[in-house]
Amino acid sequence: MRGPAFLEKIEAAFPGAVAGTHLEAIDPWVEVTAEKLLPVCRWLKESSDSRFDSLECITAVDWLEPDPKKAAKVTWQPHTEIVYHLWSTVSRVSLVLKVKLPRWKDDLPGSLPAVASVAGVWRTADWHEREVYDLSGIEFTGHPDLRRILCPEDWEGFPLRKDYQMPLEYHGIRAK
């Protein structure tokens, strides 16, 4: 979805929800605050002109440079970014939503950051959020059944985090 007119409509409907935008990017994206994500998504699906009735993908991007030498050069602070790719089968336009979260809740390693689940808006989010939880360690509050989907239930850690350490063994199977 291109054009600032659309952006104005979100801002009019939800003042303060837009935390940042990049409209010149290859895929222009809108960053919304974690608190307003759920109402914005519901509005995008049900009330906006374009009716984003289809959620294509949820991705978590872990922004952490584990190498201390390279970490000194990066310009961003460590954080996690959740990217929602929406699509409208009615008007055939796409939209990219981003939400920024801390890597750990209250900076306590081990306590997962949380964001509202959109499984009540698009039912496909159920499995996608389970996958993001499984691999990236994001808590989705309000999800009907948040548990691992691809890894075994007793798997430890979240493989797609940049500081993930591959376990040496799993139930007697050597991993390294």
Add this chain to the structure above:
Amino acid sequence: MASLTNDDPRIIEFDVRTDEMLVNMGPQHPSTHGVLRLVLRTDGEVVSELEPHIGYLHRCAEKIGENLTARQWIPYTDRMDYLAAMNMNLGWALVVEKLMRHEVSEKARHLRVLIAELGRISSHLVGMGAYGLDLGTFSPFLYAFREREKILDLFEETCGARLTYSYITVGGLTADLPPGWLEKCEAFLDQFEPVIQEYHTLLTTNAIFVKRTAAIGVLSPEMAIDYGCSGPVLRGSGVDQDLRRDGESIYTSMYDGYAFEVAVQKDGRYPRDHIYPAVPTEAVLGDCWHRFFVRMLEVVQSMDLVRQAIDRYSACKGSIGEPLKLMEKIPVGDAYLETECPKGQMGFYLVGDGSPIPWRVRARSSSFSNLSVVHELCRGCLIADVPAIVGSLDIVMGEIDR
């Protein structure tokens, strides 16, 4: 009592008191199309609840992608949908080109269409043959594999591999076609075209096949969109969407000038570009039969596209271009692109940080979303219909588990 007839076995079932039973189906089961495990809660012959368990083939290809350059990851995309690896290669190549703002030559573009559509035919042939197998008929499977073998032979001549090609690559293709290939391809199409009518006799209009698939597992268009279904599963429900026509310009421009009609039922009828058997009266839009039929129509549609691509490709002068270097740097930024793969819309998301190795890669699997609707379709169906429903989704586990 007059309403109880043998036509609907469920009415009789509900009359008999039975115990609930948990039935485990898979992960090693011939009709689960790979290592899929389904846990069914059954009441007699009726499935009251179904839960899929996935992840048996999980390799975390996305993590692997964070440690390889964009071109090095192409063989891993082969192993996602291993029945249509050419289309997987294409999806990944296009998203990298999108982020790099790279355009391939005209000749490479037509060659990509040719290869991708042949890949679609071979994938749908497996889908069709294996579906017959699910429903208890063996011969269509052998016929389908006989034709698919010829496509694999053609693919083998282009790149040396029969399943995991890595042929379409970032910036073009790894090699041009060998001499004489186009003639072989045309000979295959000429031989293949009349065979499709045999398939229709064997399966599409077969009375037993229609009984097993018509009005079974009906998926409404609203539910299909809500669950993110795509490809033949979505079009089988009557939603008119095909990314080759409706997708992003970097993908649709590949098909610029190609004539094709999206295989979907509109106003009660399918496109009339070829002679097809009539829709049986028992079939309901969105059922297993329609999903199967859309695939059969797409085989014919892809054959047309391959013929058009052969003409355009042979008219092109010049080279197919040079693939990008192995250590080519990926610009800072992110790009997402979905392409119409045989199984549905396969999306790749790429985040670059200026180095040759992507910061993050993500594969959005079409089969993953298509499978997530299966518990809705199987609620209240008979146990014998579970393979019919799962088979009609035409999933491939390599892509679901990644």
